[in-house]
Amino acid sequence: MKRIDIHVEGLSVEARTNLAQSVYSAFVSAGRRAVSAFALGVAVASVILFGTQWVLFTLDVGRDDTDGKTRSGLNLYTDHKTGCQYLGNGSGLTPRMDALGYQVCSEKTKGGKQ
Known part of the structure; x- marks a missing residue:
């Protein structure tokens, strides 16, 4: 893992470390939300696709x-x-x-x- 080093005048090493960890946590959390939203979208699209195919097959369309x-x-x-x-x-x-x-x-x- 890369070390995030933030240099802000007047911040102690501990405060910089906490800030870096907060930024890193925000990125990880945003990534998890994006993956969860994508997975949910794929699941919903799959259900809609298979449901549509089943209805078309059952109703003898075509x-x-x-x-x-x-x-x-x-x-x-x-x-x-x-x-x-x-x-x-x-x-x-x-x-x-x-x-x-x-x-x-x-x-x-x-x-x-x-």
């Missing part, structure tokens, strides 16, 4: 008609130029097909249907 009771891991993409839909899992895309084997597209383009 599900579409490609998802059943359990999530499939697929994402639904729509080509804005053609209106056709594709399914992707992060490593590739495949056309989304309807029950008749045609690609699902908007009514305007109707996919492969003639």
Whole structure:
């Protein structure tokens, strides 16, 4: 630990030592308060984050008609130029097909249907 040496005219060595210890204690106390406030902020943010995630998962936010009771891991993409839909899992895309084997597209383009 570094020694704090304060030179003030008219102060005894004992008074200077007490002043230095008071300044040091103030720095330590301020640091502890800052760390405590930071830790509290991290804890509150974590609770809010996990709570939000739980609510979104429980309320089925973000599900579409490609998802059943359990999530499939697929994402639904729509080509804005053609209106056709594709399914992707992060490593590739495949056309989304309807029950008749045609690609699902908007009514305007109707996919492969003639």
